[in-house]
Amino acid sequence: MAVKTAKPVRKKAIETRGIRLTINGRVYEMEVGSEANQVGPSHTLAHTLRETLGLIGTKVSCDHGACGCCTVLMDEKAVLSCMTLTIECDGKKITTIEGLSDTRAEKLDPLQQAFIDYTAFQCGFCTPGIIMSAKALLNENPSPTEEEVKEGLSGNFCRCISHYHVVKAVMAASEKVR
């Protein structure tokens, strides 16, 4: 495996072609190349997360930047991981849906809890992306209005029409963290 984790403190000069990114608080040093286990120059962040690192919580629906299902945080801002090349993420801090909760302590992010309390999903395929977009929104604007929530989620597709429950859940979560 070309995927190695290392403590951030022992930062050695990364030789030749490699990238280093922090995902959910863990540092990954990855080789760039065309071998199966390396990060290819054309690999999207979504691909690396899902296929190389097994972080399947990030979903891919359109794979061309239209639906928001693949949203993750990069340095606290929402990005579409299907439109981001992994090699461009060198030095970045990424948070995925897996990074929101502390599964061992069974502690969910208030947003995740609110999504459960308000049943803010039906099929749930769009949910990780919506939660990540909402997280980015609340990072920037901890007490949004309903209109701001809708605007913040305007890039997220939900075919089951869970929008109404989602807006309620995000509003409830924002009130909790206030």
Add this chain to the structure above:
Amino acid sequence: MANTYRFIGNPTRRKDATEIVTGSSRFLNDIKLPDMFYGKVLRSPHPHALIKKVDKRKAQKLPGVKAILAWEDVPDWRGGTPRYTRVLDQKVRYVGDAVALVAATSEEIASEALHLIDVEYELLPAVFEMEEALKPGAPQLYNEFPGNVVTPGVPFFGPKNLKEVVMGDVEKGFEEADVITEGTFGYENMPNPLPPEPPGAIALWEEPNKVTLWVSNQASYMDSIILSHIIGRKVKVRTIGGPCGGSFGSKYMSWQIQCYVALLSKATGKPVKLVFTKEEHLAVFTMRPVSRMKARVGMKKDGTVTAISGRWLIDTGYYSMTTQSQVAVGCGEVQIMVRCPNWDLKPVIVCTNRNASGIVRGFGGQELKCILIPLLSLAMEKVGVDPFEFLKKNFVKPGDGYFWRDGIWYVYRGVDYTNAMDKGAELFGWKDKWKGWLKPTSVDGTKKRGVSVGVHGNADIGEDASEAYVRLHPDGTAMLFSCITEHGTGQRSNVVKMAAEVLQLPMEGVSVAPSDSLINPYEFGPAGSRGTYAIGGAVIAAAEAAKKKLFKLIAPKLQAAPEDLETVDGVIFVKGNPEKRIPWKAMGVDRTITGYGRFEPDYTLSNCMMTFVEVEVDTETGKVTLVRVVNTTDVGQIIDPPGLEGQLNGCLGSGGIDSAIFEETILDYSTGHILNANMVDYKWRTFPELPVIDNVVLETPFPSHRFHAVGVGEVATSPGPVAVLMAVSNAIGVWLHDYPVTPDRVLKALGKIGDMRKGGMR
């Protein structure tokens, strides 16, 4: 009436809630098996052609390529109704038809290999328009379908299966009418249900005759049955369903992708996964059928319909798997919507050289209503009848009847929906807003508002059989075996809730087995809103049967008769004497108790959904904004309030209301290419554009269900589209008869622009 249930009717946490919000749900594409290969499909760029030669040599040399299969390399597996469509054929019949399958060690290599396969085609003339396809001398898609007319009927529905609505005497009916209207109406924009999760499958073939498939479908058990028909009964097919990222009916038709992986796994000896891209999803996977009808209706002054006759053309694309079923159910549903003694409604299913149509919520009935109600509206306008009063008066009432899909006449024995309709109208403010046909509700400068209403009812809430087992354990827990997959409706949790209510166990104490066809009994799957009544019926019966066995076993220990026992939280006690009690453990730690339940089809009940809409039309730009929606229904008993609300809000998406406003698949009628097969060009509703939705849900008990409930989820999409079309007509004072009501069409109706030809539209 106060709800006395412990779980039923109360919001309870979905069983899969934590997985969904933490991203740990394993959807199909999240599954990785050891040594798995990846599949891709080479697709035809031509709408109609014979394959002369497939040269795989270059592709085979690409490192990582493990198998390439063309039509000559595969067995004669056929699907469709009747089964005439080969999994890979020498003839391709639409742009996107499968030409070859590739398995490789990675998706990238498989994709690269597609470019290295050389195919020689002999081009054939193609036909994209159903009336053209019916003309003598038109290009023929199948030898088996002369004149491109698909064989009518669904043998699965029985010997008398419904192919048309013919009864009474239409000539007499037209004589009795005060007005007669006629015309041709279409619902032809082919909205795509477009679930977020693209279709996919994984197969592992084990020689000589075993194949296991991981599927993403709302009805995973049926996949095993459909595939055994296609592959042949000598092969043992096992299907394993998991969370399904939306289906809306469409993924019921997954036999092709499942056959592709089965073939590739058979060829390589390794598991193979194939997931469509979104472009493939939009260009080669199920969309709504195209419907057009030349029809005539007779109506009396009081809104009584005296006769309906028409020729309903349905374009199914290059093959049909379920279009005949949709026609049968649509023919049944139209009788539920409008009482009329004299009918002569004749459907013709046509195949053309475009992608196949198939199952989408509304299943035939939505399509038929979208083209019949505009014609009825012309008659209503003439006699001055309000559409709400008309639909209310004509919707099926207890004692009325209809021919259902099996061709048998059923007498409706459900509730009278008049009350629900009145409640909805009241909340919507129908009386104030309705100003008459072609009259706006309000005008504010260039903005004009209009209202209308639609209705839909489906007697498939009791369709087909379901079976379930419930196994009780001495530790006071239970396990449900029902092959129900979760596709968004929450029904996998709701059946647990029903079992928990019967057994009086906490919901955490009832688990549900994986949706694996190997371990579960027969399950038709959640479709046609049958989850609550049919699947629920089997689950309830299984739980009751298990409880009965338990009581019989325990009764002697409590020196009581089994009928006198009750159980709560894993403790059995004597009714009226709760001191006499004993835990389930008394059954013996070396014992489990299993109850079996079965639901037999029952077509005497129909659900009902009425949808009121208010639209605002900007007469300068032509833009139509959906301002408000009120859905009204009666479900007998709500099982899960937020789940139900989600389903009703779903009226907008999945080829529902928005198919009247902006959703369409744009086919280039000169080349057969779909021009908007991506999620940028295919329009969908975003968060900032939400209308106000109110849902009115009454609970008038249906006595034949243990909890007096019926399902309604499927039909939420169906009444709305035609209501929008009529509401826009009312707002601007001009009839609009084409879906969707794009700004172009509105401006054209207003005489502000000339006849435009846009893209590939006719």
